[in-house]
Amino acid sequence: MSRPDQDESEGKAERLSGATCPLPLADYPKVLLAHGGGGSLTQRLIEDLFLEQFRNPALEPLHDGARLEIDGAQLAFSTDSFVVRPLIFPGGDIGSLAVHGTVNDLAMCGARPLALSAGFILEEGLPMETLRELTRSMARAARAAGVPLVTGDTKVVDRGKGDGVYINTSGVGAILPSADVRPERARPGDTVLINGPIADHGVAIMSVREGLEFETDLLSDSAALHGLTAALVQRAGEGLHVLRDPTRGGVASALNEVAGQAGVGIRIDEVSIPLREAVRGACEILGLDPLYVANEGKCIAIVDPRLADGALETLRAQPLGRDAAVIGKVVDDHPGRVVMRSRIGGDRVVDVLSGEQLPRIC
Amino acid sequence: MKYVDEYRSEEGARRFLDAIRRVVSRPRVVMEICGGQTHTIVKSGIDRMLPDDVTVVHGPGCPVCVTPLEMIDRALLLARRPEVIFTSFGDMLRVPGSQEDLLSVKAAGGDVRMLYSPLDAVKLAATHPEREVVFFAVGFETTAPANAMAVWQARELGLRNFSVLCSHVLVPPAMQAILGAADNCVEGFLAAGHVCTVMGFHEYEPLAERYRVPIVVTGFEPLDLLQGLHMTLVALEQGRFGVENQYSRAVRREGNPQAQRQLEQVFEVCDRAWRGIGTIPQSGYRLREAFAQFDAERRFDVGGIATKESAECIAGEIMRGRKRPDQCPQFGRECTPERPLGAPMVSNEGACNAYHRYGRGA
Numbered sequence: 001m002s003r004p005d006q007d008e009s010e011g012k013a014e015r016l017s018g019a020t021c022p023l024p025l026a027d028y029p030k031v032l033l034a035h036g037g038g039g040s041l042t043q044r045l046i047e048d049l050f051l052e053q054f055r056n057p058a059l060e061p062l063h064d065g066a067r068l069e070i071d072g073a074q075l076a077f078s079t080d081s082f083v084v085r086p087l088i089f090p091g092g093d094i095g096s097l098a099v100h101g102t103v104n105d106l107a108m109c110g111a112r113p114l115a116l117s118a119g120f121i122l123e124e125g126l127p128m129e130t131l132r133e134l135t136r137s138m139a140r141a142a143r144a145a146g147v148p149l150v151t152g153d154t155k156v157v158d159r160g161k162g163d164g165v166y167i168n169t170s171g172v173g174a175i176l177p178s179a180d181v182r183p184e185r186a187r188p189g190d191t192v193l194i195n196g197p198i199a200d201h202g203v204a205i206m207s208v209r210e211g212l213e214f215e216t217d218l219l220s221d222s223a224a225l226h227g228l229t230a231a232l233v234q235r236a237g238e239g240l241h242v243l244r245d246p247t248r249g250g251v252a253s254a255l256n257e258v259a260g261q262a263g264v265g266i267r268i269d270e271v272s273i274p275l276r277e278a279v280r281g282a283c284e285i286l287g288l289d290p291l292y293v294a295n296e297g298k299c300i301a302i303v304d305p306r307l308a309d310g311a312l313e314t315l316r317a318q319p320l321g322r323d324a325a326v327i328g329k330v331v332d333d334h335p336g337r338v339v340m341r342s343r344i345g346g347d348r349v350v351d352v353l354s355g356e357q358l359p360r361i362c
Numbered sequence: 363m364k365y366v367d368e369y370r371s372e373e374g375a376r377r378f379l380d381a382i383r384r385v386v387s388r389p390r391v392v393m394e395i396c397g398g399q400t401h402t403i404v405k406s407g408i409d410r411m412l413p414d415d416v417t418v419v420h421g422p423g424c425p426v427c428v429t430p431l432e433m434i435d436r437a438l439l440l441a442r443r444p445e446v447i448f449t450s451f452g453d454m455l456r457v458p459g460s461q462e463d464l465l466s467v468k469a470a471g472g473d474v475r476m477l478y479s480p481l482d483a484v485k486l487a488a489t490h491p492e493r494e495v496v497f498f499a500v501g502f503e504t505t506a507p508a509n510a511m512a513v514w515q516a517r518e519l520g521l522r523n524f525s526v527l528c529s530h531v532l533v534p535p536a537m538q539a540i541l542g543a544a545d546n547c548v549e550g551f552l553a554a555g556h557v558c559t560v561m562g563f564h565e566y567e568p569l570a571e572r573y574r575v576p577i578v579v580t581g582f583e584p585l586d587l588l589q590g591l592h593m594t595l596v597a598l599e600q601g602r603f604g605v606e607n608q609y610s611r612a613v614r615r616e617g618n619p620q621a622q623r624q625l626e627q628v629f630e631v632c633d634r635a636w637r638g639i640g641t642i643p644q645s646g647y648r649l650r651e652a653f654a655q656f657d658a659e660r661r662f663d664v665g666g667i668a669t670k671e672s673a674e675c676i677a678g679e680i681m682r683g684r685k686r687p688d689q690c691p692q693f694g695r696e697c698t699p700e701r702p703l704g705a706p707m708v709s710n711e712g713a714c715n716a717y718h719r720y721g722r723g724a
Contacts, residue, residue, distance in 0.1 A: 030469040040700060284366065286478075287710060337721065344375035344584045346407015349721020354700045358452030358476070358710065 034355020038249025038294075041354050043257075061261070063183060064105040064245065067175065074175035076111035078102055081168040087134065090204045091219030092296070094167055095138030100224045100296060101247070102169040103145050107226035108243040108299070110179025110233055116142065116171045118152040123162035134165065145224040147171070176230060178237040185241035186262035190330040191308035193301045195228060195321040196221070197274040198251050202293035203282045218278055223297035228318045232301055235314040239304035246298055249353070252291040254300055255338045256352045266338045268328030268350070288357050291340075291350060302330060365611075369583030370406075378588035379411055385595050389415045391547050392594050393540070393683045395533060396554035397424030397711025398582050404716040406584040416595065419547075419683035420716075422536050423554050425501040426453050426709035427681060428636040431671050433500075433529045434459040436664040440496050440527065441472045443662070447490060449483040450498040451505075452476045456699075456708045460670040480512035480526075487516065487524035496658045499526040504556045506530050506647055507621035510628035513649065513656045525658040528649055531634055533557050534565050535645035540682055541573040548683055550594040552580040552587065555609035560625075562617025566605045574603045581609040628653055637705060638678030675704035680713055687714040688723025 034041045051059065058066040065078030080101040087094045099116065106113045118138070122131065142149050200221040207214040225245065232240055242262075246254035251273070259266045275290055283290045297320060303311045308326060315321035333339075338350040368374075394400060400420045403409050409418055422428055438459045441448035448464070455464045455476060468474035473493075477483055480497050487495035499509040509526060516524040533554060540546060553566055558579045570577045576597035580590030590608040597603065607613055625647070634646025649657045658664070674692050679685040687693055687706070697703040699718060706712030717723055 028466065028469070030466065032465050032469050034465065044700075280366075339721070342406040342584075343370040343372065344406050344408075344411075345372045346375075346411050346584075348405055348407050349719075351719050351721060353719075354698075355456075358455060 032355070036248075037353070037356035038247070038253050039353040039355050042249070043352070061182065061184070064108040065111070065173075067109060076106050076109035076173040076175055077170070078105035078109070079168065079170040080105055081166065083163060083166050084205065085163055086208060087130065087164050089208055089220055090217070091200075092222035093134055093137050094165060095134035095136075096141035097220075097222050097296060098167040098169045099138055099141035099145060099147070100222050102171040103147055103224040103226055104245045104296075104299075106171050106173035107224075107229040108181070108245050109173065109175060110181040110229065110240070110243065111173030111175045111226075112230060113145065113147040113171050113173040113226055115150040116147055116169050118149050119168040120152070120154045121162055121166040121168075122154065122156045123164050124156055124159040126164050131165065138167075141224070145226065176233045179233045179240070180238050181233075181240055181243045183242050183244070183258045183261040186258050186264050186266075186302045186330050187241065188264055188330050188332045189305050190241055190302045191305045191311070191326055192255070192266060192268065192328040192330065193303065193308070193311055193315060193324060194251070194274065194327050195225070195299050195301075195315050195318070196297075196323040197276045197279065198246070198295055198298060199275065199279050199283060199290035199293035201296040202250070203279045203290075205294075206286070207282065214282060218282065221295055221297035223320055225297060225299050225320060228315065228320050229299060231314050231318055232311060236303050236307045236311050239307040240301060240311070241304065242300070242302035244300045246295050246300055248294045250290070250292040250294060251298075251300065252289070252338065252350045253352055255350070258302065259338055260336045262330075263335050265331040265334040265336070266328060267331050268338065268340045270340055270343050272325055273327050274323050274325050292353055292357050305329070366583065369581070369585040371585065374585045375411070375588055378585065378592050382416060382588070382592050382595060383413050385592070385599055386413060386415045387599060389417070390549055390595060390598055391417045391419060392550045392552065392591060393419045393421045393548040394552040394580070394587070395421040395423040395537065396557070396582075397427070397709065397713070398556070399423070399552060399554065399580065399587060400713050401711060401716045402582055402584055402587055404720045404722060408584060408587060409722075412591070416591070418591070419686070420680065420713040421540070421551075421683060422636065422639065422681040423502065423533065424681070424706060424709050424711035424713070425505070425531065426457055427677060427705040427712050428531055428639065429454075429457070429500050429529050429705070430635040430637045431460060431669040432635075432667050433527065435667045435669055436659065437464065437498050437527055438462065438467055439664055439667070440658060440662055441467045441474050442470075443494070446494045446496055447473045447475060447486060448496050448498070449475050449477045449486065451478075451500075453710050454498055454500060456702075457705045458702050458708070460668075480509045481515065484512050484515050484519070484521065484524060487521050488519060491523060493523060495524050497524075497526045499528045499530060502531055502533055502554070502557050503561045503625075504554075504559070506629065507560055507618075507624050510624045513628050513653050514624065516656055517653065522655075525656045525661045526649070527658040528647065529634070530629065530647035531636065532631070532645050532647070534569060535642050536636065536639075537566075537569055539639070539642050541569065541575065543682070545684070548575075550576040550598050551578070552590045552594065553577050553605075555579055555581045555586070555613060558609065558613040558617065560618050560621045562615050563605050563607060563613065564615055570604050576603050577605045579605065579607045579609050579613050581612065638675070638681055640678075672703040677704035677706050677714070680706060687717040690714070693723060694718060
């Protein structure tokens, strides 16, 4: 990294690392869990390490998937790895999630998914019955989505070196002819929509993790969204500017990425963001902000304001969009930042977290 | 959501703000004690909605922030030991010690686990007799009863592998330290509602009397805070002092006698160092002699720690209400949540974290 003011910053660095600074935490000598949390540490890892090494025009937009033009055909290509624990959770499992995750990444490129690959990393000792159940679920999800699993790979690691099973899926899709969805197309005046209540997935997972014993029927929202996004593309065409699935890091991180990439501001309204009562309650108890909690069946759509009503109607006509809502708009002000109007009418910036949210002490 | 929505309505907020505007005749400075209150104020935008004459300053009530550096370093030392399962509330994991934080120790192989209740640490000790389970018992009077209960239970269960690293602090002595300072500018206090749920508010009465200030026991929702502020300002304008209770749905004058009994049985009051502030006499809890076997500081060799505090961090001044986080020259520059110089930048209850996260001073 270049340092603009070498002398001064070196002096400061020396002061800080000598008697005073606890630790330059941004330069962690080891990988932390927070590097995979979807917040600013993840972003920095991607930009400073991966993008720096792999830089090319298809990668550079850092979208959910890459757009490739091959002999005139517009393709989307994406990959995702799944390390969720527990393997089976309320509303889904790692198998169906692995299908939905990559299908959705392709859908967010405005593509129709064509085929998936699956890579399994299995831990020695994993019950065969569990693996059978997971693959059955995976096959069911792929059939329901109408996307075949056409190639795969299996590796087994020593006992204790994995969490039962990790799955990687990759997928290719054909970009729909009238689709042109890219984060940088968000422009002031655009309307921001979402297809339903947020934070279901993350809260469902947390509700069954060790140490938490919620007695609720909180379910993950894990679902394939390509039908819904295809309907949006059909309705709004090029008026559909951005699609984004707010997975890890939640709605807050997804909107911040769009604001940053498009150089626009985004204003959202807390009251208009759909959120189930049980999920809201769980977040209140744990001191978590649902805006940062993961979703696996949600889609943020940013559309030309003239097409907003039509887009909302289209979303609500879809089974996965019945609770769709307009949650905000793109603005000229505060480029690169997301600002939310709170329930009581005050404004606050919705920033990117550095890592995962940590529950508070009291 | 019942008991939440009633305290977040825009109309209610407007009513209190109007009433505050009507009552204030000259500039007033009110301090909220608790970090949870600080976050509500900044997150819901109350600080920006108040009339210019009303300044809220943020007090020392972030348990993570005031935990002394040597205690964090002791925690790190313990967490590095191979036989130890070091357990803590999530909030503590990212707080910088002299060299690193607990998450870094975890990344380097330490067995650091985030828990939601100290009783889970007792369970861990019972199910892992071959390991030493240490719980980081920090916090104000709010978290102390549960920690006392954990130690009590460990003794009942005859556990020999459970201990707590205890750094409990008490609110009234800190308020006295602020009020007794020659340059104090705080005219009235919002006392921390949850602390008073346990301790009641009779112990604030002599303080209010001695320093002739209004102290209003206040809750944590936006309307609680606006009402608490209104009550404080009315008292100031009328020249009244004494203790009033805004949070009557949770707090009684005598508090929770059962919890107090538990505290009395397990802890005794001691002098305690507050990070950034210094030692305040009779301002903390330590384990009674009868529970010495559960004291991690006695169980393990944690002496000989040389701490390195950031010379540029002004956390002490911020926690005494003398400076706002955005008045710190390092705020958002050398000090960010990824690269914190002090604990208030990373704690979920820290004032600097609230200002940074919600875009104050940006």
